[in-house]
Amino acid sequence: MASGTESWILMATGRTPTNIAVIKYWGKRDEALILPVNDSISVTLDPDHLSATTTVAVSPTFDRDRMWLNGKEIPLSGDRFQSCLREIRKLADDVEDEKKGIRIRKDDWQKLHVHIASYNNFPTAAGLASSAAGLACFVFTLAKLMNVKEDCGKLSSIARQGSGSACRSMYGGFVKWTMGKDACGSDSIAVQLASESHWNDLVIIIAVVSSKQKETSSTTGMRDSVETSPLLQHRAQTVVPGRILQMEEAIRNRDFASFARLTCADSNQFHAVCLDTSPPIFYMNDTSHRIISLVERWNRSEGTPQAAYTFDAGPNAVLIAPNRKSAGLLLQRLLFCFPPPADNELTSYVIGDKSILHEAGLQSMKDVEALPPPPVSKDKYPSQKFPGKVSYFICTRLGSGPRVLTDESLALLSPTTGLPK
Ligand code: ADE
Numbered sequence: 001m002a003s004g005t006e007s008w009i010l011m012a013t014g015r016t017p018t019n020i021a022v023i024k025y026w027g028k029r030d031e032a033l034i035l036p037v038n039d040s041i042s043v044t045l046d047p048d049h050l051s052a053t054t055t056v057a058v059s060p061t062f063d064r065d066r067m068w069l070n071g072k073e074i075p076l077s078g079d080r081f082q083s084c085l086r087e088i089r090k091l092a093d094d095v096e097d098e099k100k101g102i103r104i105r106k107d108d109w110q111k112l113h114v115h116i117a118s119y120n121n122f123p124t125a126a127g128l129a130s131s132a133a134g135l136a137c138f139v140f141t142l143a144k145l146m147n148v149k150e151d152c153g154k155l156s157s158i159a160r161q162g163s164g165s166a167c168r169s170m171y172g173g174f175v176k177w178t179m180g181k182d183a184c185g186s187d188s189i190a191v192q193l194a195s196e197s198h199w200n201d202l203v204i205i206i207a208v209v210s211s212k213q214k215e216t217s218s219t220t221g222m223r224d225s226v227e228t229s230p231l232l233q234h235r236a237q238t239v240v241p242g243r244i245l246q247m248e249e250a251i252r253n254r255d256f257a258s259f260a261r262l263t264c265a266d267s268n269q270f271h272a273v274c275l276d277t278s279p280p281i282f283y284m285n286d287t288s289h290r291i292i293s294l295v296e297r298w299n300r301s302e303g304t305p306q307a308a309y310t311f312d313a314g315p316n317a318v319l320i321a322p323n324r325k326s327a328g329l330l331l332q333r334l335l336f337c338f339p340p341p342a343d344n345e346l347t348s349y350v351i352g353d354k355s356i357l358h359e360a361g362l363q364s365m366k367d368v369e370a371l372p373p374p375p376v377s378k379d380k381y382p383s384q385k386f387p388g389k390v391s392y393f394i395c396t397r398l399g400s401g402p403r404v405l406t407d408e409s410l411a412l413l414s415p416t417t418g419l420p421k
Contacts, residue, residue, distance in 0.1 A: 008102050009059040009418045010095070013411045014141035016054070016402040017047040018122075018133040019168045020204075020318045022263040022310055023247050024270040025177065027226045027236060032079075033185040034164045037226065038240040040177045041247050042168040043320075044196065045204060046399035049352040052133035053405065054118040054141040055412040058104070062113035068412075068420045069118050069134070076116070084139050084162040085114075091154075092146035109146055116142075117412035117420050122394070126208050127215070127314035135162030136169035140402040152401070156190035172196045172400035174251050176244070196398040199254045202320055203327035203356060206394040207334065209287045209315040218313045221274065221281045231276040235269055256322040260305035263320065264295075267310040283313050287338075287389040291317040294333055294383075298374070306330070327395070328359035335362065336371045337383060338390040349392050356395040 025040035065085065067076045076082070092109035096102070104112070118137060124130045139159040142148075148155070152170045160167035160177075168175040171192040180188035216224075225232045243262055250258035274281040284292075288311055299305045307330050308320040319334075321327035331350070340349035346365050350357050362368055373383040405411075414421050 006060050008100055009057050009061075009415060010097060010100070010102055010104070010145065011055055011057040011411055011413060011415060011418075012141055012145035013053065013055040013405040014137055014144055014402055015047055015051050015405055016133050016137035016140050016169050017044045017172065017399045018050040018052075018129045019044045019165065019175065020129065020310060020312065021165065021168070022259070022308075022320075023240060023243055023266050024312075025164055026270050026273060027222050027232050028164070029179075030183075030185065031223070033188075034160050035185050035188050036164060036177065036179045037232070037236040039179050039244045040165075040168070041193070041244060041251075042165070042175050042177075043202075043204070044169065044172045044175060044399050044401065046353075046396045048399070049394055049396040050122050050128060050133065052118055052120050052130065052137040053410065053412065054116060054134075054137040056141045056145045057115045057413045057418045058112050058145060059115075059418050060112065062115055062418060065113050065116075067116040067118070070120060070124055071420060080135070080162045081138070084135065084158055085142070087158045087161065088139060088142045088146060088148060091143070091148040091150055093149060095145075095147045114142070114145075115413055115418045119412055123208075126391075127312070127316050128206065128208070129165060129312065131163040132165040132169050135159050135166035136402065138162060139166070140170070144404055153189045153191065157185060157188060160185070160188060160190075170401060173198060173398060176248070192401075193248060193251055196400055199251065200398065201323045202398055203324055203353075204396045204398070205319045205321070205327060205330060205334065205356070206396070207287075207291060207317040207319065207338070208391045208394065209285065209291075209317065210389055210391045211285060211315045213285070215283060215314055216281050221277070221283075221313060224279070224281065225273050225277040228278040229273050229276040231269075232273045235273060239269065240266075257305050260299075260308035260320070263308040263310050264305075271311065283315065284311055285315045287386065288315045288317060290337065290386065290389075291319070291334075294337060295319065295330075298330075298333060301375070324356065324359045327356050328361070331356055331360040331362070331393070331395070332371055333374050334390075334393065335360075335368050336373060337386060339368055339385060339387045340365070341388055350395060351392060352395040353397065354395070
């Protein structure tokens with residue numbers, strides 16, 4: 001290991017978005033390699049609102065690999081971090097930084113230790129796919145530091161071994177994770193279907209639903225579903241292959257009605273598989289069900305989809321509107337049913353892209369209180385109010401894939417100590 005001095009530190013910082021599946025991944029055919037039983041499709045969310053930022057530092061003075069998540073040291077000993085580190089180290093290449101007089105040879109990476117600090121710009125415990133963004137960022141940033149030459153497809157197959165859905169965070173826009181056939185997983189990779197600019201009218205509103213219940217982890221839930229749900233087998237073999245083709249066509253043609261119908265149907269089938277599991281798994285709660293009814297009633301009353309909903313392994317709703325106008329109307333309906341607690345500021349209850357609040361004509365709590373109930377539908381179902389059932393809303397849009405942050409002030413580790421700033 002050649003270097004000017006033996007106390008140098010070299011760092012890289014990356015930022016990687018989270019993603020939400022519109023055709024769901026549920027069930028592994030190989031637990032260790034994280035190989036799925038079906039293809040899935042996701043949309044990447046705007047990293048300004050939902051992303052992980054990770055700094056990786058290497059120095060000959062580091063005596064072991066260490067990691068900090070949101071400022072707290074966490075163990076790196078888990079299989080998932082370890083497989084990603086091992087795979088990236090195998091692909092590491094020579095690195096030369098002439099200015100700093102640092103030269104690292106390919107083989108040195110096996111002996112050098114790294115410090116990793118990661119930060120999520122959204123609450124990690126809120127059930128918003130933080131591990132997808134986190135593991136993708138872990139792999140992406142290590143790959144940059146270690147001068148890995150492989151493309152995003154290869155990196156996605158490594159991220160997949162950290163957290164299945166992390167592979168889809170390797171691209172922006174619309175992404176497909178192809179399940180692949182190979183037993184060692186080489187063809188189970190993410191591919192970009194279209195960039196975020198292909199369909200940039202879409203608006204996404206996430207309802208972070210209050211929940212006291214401890215959820216079954218996705219890993220355990222999936223394993224139970226694979227072992228016990230006959231519906232999962234039917235879904236993976238018969239339903240999803242057709243839906244993938246239809247979803248690809250809907251995205252290609254920016255056909256919102258088809259996109260919304262497929263998104264809602266697939267979310268509902270995923271939760272039906274959870275119910276079909278023994279013992280049954282309940283990820284959604286009453287608030288989730290009320291949000292589904294709100295969207296379904298609106299869509300039915302208009303005769304064509306105005307919004308789509310999708311729910312992952314938790315009660316949070318991800319709602320997709322075709323444009324800003326529909327998103328404004330959707331937000332009005334959501335805030336009528338789920339108003340903020342009385343002492344809450346509207347601007348801390350609706351975060352992210354605040355311009356959707358303006359689109360909805362909502363500037364203050366007074367405007368929310370003055371919202372009229374949505375027109376009574378044919379089924380005469382009255383619109384009730386449920387304050388406190390939603391913690392907050394995040395308004396966002398489709399976003400771009402991983403990128404390197406060159407601004408050194410954004411690094412999470414000190415360039416002199418290699419410890420969190
Ligand atoms: N799990 C949740 N967030 C993460 C992050 N940013 N990095 C690694 N693992 C995570």
